[in-house]
Amino acid sequence: MSPETNKPDKYLLYQSSVQNPVYEVNFMRRVYRKTRGRSPLLLREDFCGTAVLACEWVRMVRGGRAVGVDLDENTLQWAAENNIARMGSKAERLELACCDVLTAENYESDIVAAFNFSYYVFKEREILLSYFRKVHETLNSTGIFFLDLYGGPDAQVIQEESREVDEEGLRFSYVWDQARYNPVTGETVCHIHFDLPGGNRIERAFSYDWRLWNLPELKDLLREAGFEKIDV
Template sequence: MAARADRHMLYQRAVQEPAAEVAFISAEFRRLRNRRALRLREDFCGTAAVCCAWVKSGRDRTAVGVDLSRPTLDWGIGHNLARLTPDQRGRVTLLERNVLKPGPRGRGADVVMAGNFSWWVFTTRADLLRYFRGVRAALAVGGVFILDIYGGWESMKEQRDRRVIGGKERGFTYIWDQAKFDPVTNRMTAHIHFRMRDGSRQRRSFTYEWRLWTIPEVRDALADAGFARTIVYWEGEDKDGEGDGNFTPAEHAEQCPAFISYIAALE
């Protein structure tokens, strides 16, 4: 089963929730700017799942996805864009480019979104600032930059986290493997593996060489890049103490072993 399984399909089912992402971005943009966000730039878009959800969420919405990997973009075209109507597809532009140089078609976005911590690929503050300054310059007037981040003491542990992804016919186990963490540099190596129902495995389907950034470091860098204000969104808890998927602005929070949070940066 593992040999036949499609790693991008497994990835999307395990770690992406594009409709929820779009709902969060839309609601927050309206709350902050009192208007609808129309043009999205999805940085590190991979298979462009969020671009597709964005154009589906409104006939007046357009999306630009930026990613370096031609094969990953092609997978997105063949599997995600292929499911859109011709009108929706016509409102998505995919750029095979470095997010540091997205070019003129990457300009004028109401929202630039960098999801699933992909911006951790920048391992020096100089590169991170270069990226943030570029995003700021590319935003439309009143535009908002939204990125996500994870943290908590477990984020620095060499450990494996397993999650069963449901579905009687199509269930599998997603394994997030924090293989190496260097406390001097905060550089980390992480892999994603998948274990199928018959016990077969796809090992190292994805590997990330990242630097773990913390919320205060990022807020400082965003300020240095010229953003006037940053907002941190903290997730609420359900009755079992698990994240409930509702993110609200917070200047303080209780410590916890692992969290995912959003940061918005504004003019």
């Protein structure tokens, strides 16, 4: 519960509705082992938010280390007090960096992960390219960059979609609100709302002002940034 609002904490609701760190850690390790023939140890989680993926990495990967990068101090504070505080001595293998991913230190990494489309915050081609170049620089010679993509015709429609979530003692509806889309620039504004039992709503718990990049554009940019092999 959030003491200020007496409603469930919006970060907990977010984690329960849109994140699946165990699946993601398993997926990245499987792909890395299959293609590189060894296990990855070093993860950089870009746009880490509550760093739930970085925490799971350190929990699941023996000897693994992780760095979570995010520019929002309050979110990182929440991560430290809630997710990292529960990790005991494993927390020693985890670091949080409060900075822009565009200027973050080049931590040596086997894997860089950027999930839930966060790089869509970069609306200009040159800026997204400089981010991809930065990721390429920070990866060691056998490194892999994992990122996900949201798009297609449905993403261009102004609409709300909701889904029931019943997890870890929390029951609520997750609402994805595609509030604005500009077909000329590809810019979109989306919100996440949470509908709680009893008719309460956490309106605009999270809002995103993004550009919808498409797959061919992203493949071109990744190639230009130095990535030799791009698997979809």
